[in-house]
Amino acid sequence: AQTVTQSQPEMSVQEAETVTLSCTYDTSENNYYLFWYKQPPSRQMILVIRQEAYKQQNATENRFSVNFQKAAKSFSLKISDSQLGDTAMYFCAFMKLAGTYKYIFGTGTRLKVLA
Amino acid sequence: NAGVTQTPKFRILKIGQSMTLQCTQDMNHNYMYWYRQDPGMGLKLIYYSVGAGITDKGEVPNGYNVSRSTTEDFPLRLELAAPSQTSVYFCASTPTTKEIGGNQPQHFGDGTRLSIL
Numbered sequence: 001a002q003t004v005t006q007s008q009p010e011m012s013v014q015e016a017e018t019v020t021l022s023c024t025y026d027t028s029e030n031n032y033y034l035f036w037y038k039q040p041p042s043r044q045m046i047l048v049i050r051q052e053a054y055k056q057q058n059a060t061e062n063r064f065s066v067n068f069q070k071a072a073k074s075f076s077l078k079i080s081d082s083q084l085g086d087t088a089m090y091f092c093a094f095m096k097l098a099g100t101y102k103y104i105f106g107t108g109t110r111l112k113v114l115a
Numbered sequence: 116n117a118g119v120t121q122t123p124k125f126r127i128l129k130i131g132q133s134m135t136l137q138c139t140q141d142m143n144h145n146y147m148y149w150y151r152q153d154p155g156m157g158l159k160l161i162y163y164s165v166g167a168g169i170t171d172k173g174e175v176p177n178g179y180n181v182s183r184s185t186t187e188d189f190p191l192r193l194e195l196a197a198p199s200q201t202s203v204y205f206c207a208s209t210p211t212t213k214e215i216g217g218n219q220p221q222h223f224g225d226g227t228r229l230s231i232l
Contacts, residue, residue, distance in 0.1 A: 009155075035220065043203060045158075045223040091157050095220070100165055101146055101209050102173065103221065105157035 002027040004094050006106035013082045014114050020067075021077045021109045023092030029053075031097040034068065034075045039089040039108075048090070051075065053097075082113045117141050121206050121224035128196040128231050136191040136227050138206030144222070146209045147189040148173075149181065151202040152226075158205060164189055196231045203228050 003026045013019035025034070036048040051059045051068045059066050063083075067076045079086055092106040122137045140147065145166045150158035150173075160173030164183040178200055180192040189208075193200060206224040 004157075006157075033220065043226045045205070045207075047220065050220065100163055100171075101221070102148060102160055102163055103150075103158070103207075105150075105159070107157045108155070110155075 002029070002094050002096065002104045004092050004104050004106040006092055006109050008109045009107070010110045010112070012112045012114055013079075015082055015084060017082055018078060018080045019082055019111065021079075021090050021092075021111065023075045023077070023106055025073050025075065025092070025094050025104075027073070027094065027096075029096050033095045033097060034066075035093040035095065035103075036064070036066070036075075036077045037091045037093060038086075039091060040087070045091075049077065079111075084113050084115060087111060087113045119206055119208055119222050119224040121204075121227050123227060124225065125228045126230070128193075128229065130196060130198065130231060132196050133192070133194050134196070136193075136204055136206075136229070138189045138191065138224060139187050140189075140206075140208045140222065141187065142208065142210065142222065143186060144208035144210045145186065147183065148207045148209075148221075149179070149189070149191045150205045150207065151175065151200075152205060153202050161191065161204075193229075198231045201229060201231045 005024045032053045034051045038046045049061045063080045089108045094104045119140045148163045149161040152158045162181040164170045204227045207221045209221045
């Protein structure tokens with residue numbers, strides 16, 4: 001069975017600074033996706049970034065980038081130039097690339113961006 | 116294109132009551148899911164379906180039932196509501212492997228906040 005662990009329940013960062021959120025996972029699968037989702041107070045689940053396990057290159061989306069270490073089963077999210085609108089819960093998620101496409105979520109990290 | 120629609124958005128139940136959370140999607144997706152999110156926690160899978168007539172248990176199925184008589188609808192039933200079922204419930208759907216590489220690998224509804232008192 002797969003597990004996803006986020007060891008930082010809460011973090012804060014000053015506006016315009018950089019912050020890194022940690023995620024580790026455990027799986028015996030070789031083909032999978034990893035995701036970071038943002039959940040603002042509105043409760044919407046907003047996809048931030050995804051990483052295909054077969055790609056060695058780290059994914060980037062504007063101010064968001066990941067550090068994907070497949071051997072170490074680590075998948076951290078770096079937010080550069082933090083903005084007040086980045087304040088939210090962030091969830092790391094794993095999806096096996098076969099079968100049922102269901103997510104395994106971590107417990108989340110609450111990020112607060114300070115003015 | 117409405118996506119995934121959940122009703123109701125909020126509900127308060129008394130212990131022992133039953134209710135059905137509705138979920139419908141208009142994207143012709145085969146795969147549908149029900150998750151629950153307890154306060155300050157991540158989402159946990161309750162039940163899922165890979166197509167009409169096929170359902171299976173997720174991590175936390177106890178106290179719930181589902182059915183999938185059509186591709187569009189995937190209702191979640193609580194038979195005897197208990198305080199431990201106070202949570203926010205999310206329905207989601209996903210189509211194919213190709214879509215997972217797209218902008219929305221899994222389409223989420225807006226959630227149903229359920230309180231059992």
